[in-house]
Structure formats: C-alpha cells, structure tokens
Amino acid sequence: MRLKCPICGREYDGPVQRCECNEPVEFELLRGEPYIGKTVWERFYDFWPVEPALEFSLGEGDTPLVKSKIGGELGVRLYLKNETVNPTWSFKDRGTFLAMSYALKAGYKTVGTVSTGNMAASVSAYASRFGLNAKILVSESASNEKLKAVSVYGGDVIRVKGDYGRLYFESLKLGESLGIYFVNSDNPFRVEGYKGIAFEIAEEVTPDYVLIPTSSGGLFRGVAKGFIELKESGLIEELPTLVAVQAEGCSPICRAFKEGKEKIERFERPKTIAKAIANPYPPSGNAVLKLLREFDWLCVAVSDNEIREAQRKLAREGLFVQPASATGIAALRKLVENGRTEEGAKVVSILTGSGLRTLSQAKGGTIRECPLESLENCLR
Known part of the structure; x- marks a missing residue:
C-alpha cells in the first residue's frame, strides 16, 4: 500500500490521508493486469489497493453507458455514464465501498465523513451494511428534510456550528486521536474506487473526451488515475481529454486554470444551483490543477441558466439528475460552440447523482386536472 503525494512526490508506507505538505496522497499502481470476473471489483482485481469485501457489496458500480440524442444536436457521439443507479443514487458509493473494505480489514469500529449530501448518505448506508458505527458531520445550515435521507440508515448525524471549511481538516485530526476512520471527499481509497468509472467506460468505448463535474476533486483524480493506469498497463493506447466542469x-x-496560477484560491461568496459541486476551497484542487496542466486537459465553468437547460434536456431523455450532474452537458455545448471538439468526436459525460435529492430545485412540467366525465375530451 505505497502512497505518494501527487504534488511534492513524497512517499509513505502507512495509511495516511494527506501529505506533510498538506496535499492529498494517492496509491501507486504496483500490480498487474485484470482477470475476467463478474463485477468491476473482480474484473479489475489487480488495480485495487485493498481486497474488496464483496460479501458486503450493495451492487455499486457497473453502471450503464447510455447513448444520448443530445449528441446528434451537437455533432458528436455522446454517451452518458449513469451513476445515479448506484445504491444510494450517486457515484460516491464506489469510493465508499472500497474505503469501508479497508476500514473493516484495518479493524476500525467507527467511520465518519463530512458532508450534507450524497457522500453523507453513502457513508451512512455502507457503515450499516458493514456493521460499523457512523459519525456524519454536517453544517448547521443543513435542512432537516435533506438529512432524513442520511439519518434513516442509522448513522449518528451531528450538526457542527462554526466554519464548515475547517471541518474537513478537523475531522481528520480528531479521527486519528479517537480511532474514527474518516472517509472524506478525497480519501485515497475513495479516489481508488472512482477508477472503476474509467475502467467501465474503456470496456465499452474509446472516448475522445470525458466530462467530469468537479467539486473537491476526488472524482476527477479517480477517473484520471483510472485512465492513466490503463494506459500504463497497455490496455488502452491513448488517454482521452478529460474536462473538469464547475x-x-x-x-x-x-x-486558477484560466489565470495561469499554480495553486487555487478560496472562491468567496459562492452562489449556484449546483450545490453538490459548490466547494469554495476544494481539498484536491491543486492536484486537479496539476493534472490539467500536465496532460493539457480542460476546465470549463457553466452558468446556472446553462445548467438548468442541460438538466431539462436530460429529463427529456428520461434521466432526472441533480443540477451538478447536468454541468457536463452544459460544458459540452460550450466546447462545441467554441470549436474545441471535433465533428463526430466520442464524448462521455458522467451523471454523478440523482435529481431526487434536489426536488426543491426541479422545475416540473404542466399538470392538468380533469373531471372523470370529461376524460375523453381531456385525452383528446
């Protein structure tokens, strides 16, 4: 389990989560090629840093890659990686499962996370599945309605008053002293779990572009790491162009990418409907920035109006996603309009989470009322 900092290069043998330079660490690939198996955990067994506890799996991963009609409008071949069908409705389940597999093997009795949304629900659900206690730390502004889908699994949900931005780092520090394994946004096992998205995409298509909604940066790092390891293993010939979308x-x-800076700066007064990716100071931001520059990849920011339109278009295809999930489609339209994609390019957009958790933001269609006696006329 050798870990390495992607920023300064320092290596670690123990299960640390962040480097001494305060950047996230990640596992180095030390194994061979995949073998044939039923699940993504089995097919790519040699690519995981810990043995997946398959007896506790809830069926995460192996999500569908759906051909989209939106691509025809934009002159590209568009595929949608539908992560909303994971057990708790988001991509987070992949990383949570692998992190829980490690926590169980390492002898932890309690796990935790800092989140008010998809990750909180995922950790709470999988902790119950693995027979572990869960400490879910949320901001004081988190609504009771939103937290119902978290507390229902039985975890200990704690509203924390104070600077929510500091909570990530405080949780790691206290976790070490209290014996709680915190599975936060860019936990190294979580990032490893997200590699499976890249593996599954590569099994079906050879994409030219992959659009990734980006918040803390853990998902982007995981998908990037997955494609890089496939190339280093000789399983694919070229890397796709990855696009971080905010x-x-x-x-x-x-x-920071646009301004040519090497490090991110805190984004003051954030305001967007895409709350799932509204992290003003992402803990993996510098690592993502480094990847974008190293591989000449792209970063695209989209407006709330563009997000709403993309969400509406996806719903017309039968896919109801949260606003953050629709950002990839909004970004694709911008890339096409600016001539940054080729005609007929193969594009994959990752749909990160279901719209069922953001119903208050959804704009529904027309609903009519009709007396039974007039039903024939209404149907006409």
Missing part, C-alpha cells in the same frame, strides 16, 4: 458561481479550479 459552476461559474463556484469555480476555484477553473479560475
């Missing part, structure tokens, strides 16, 4: 109302990575 909302204009909270885009610290895209802003």
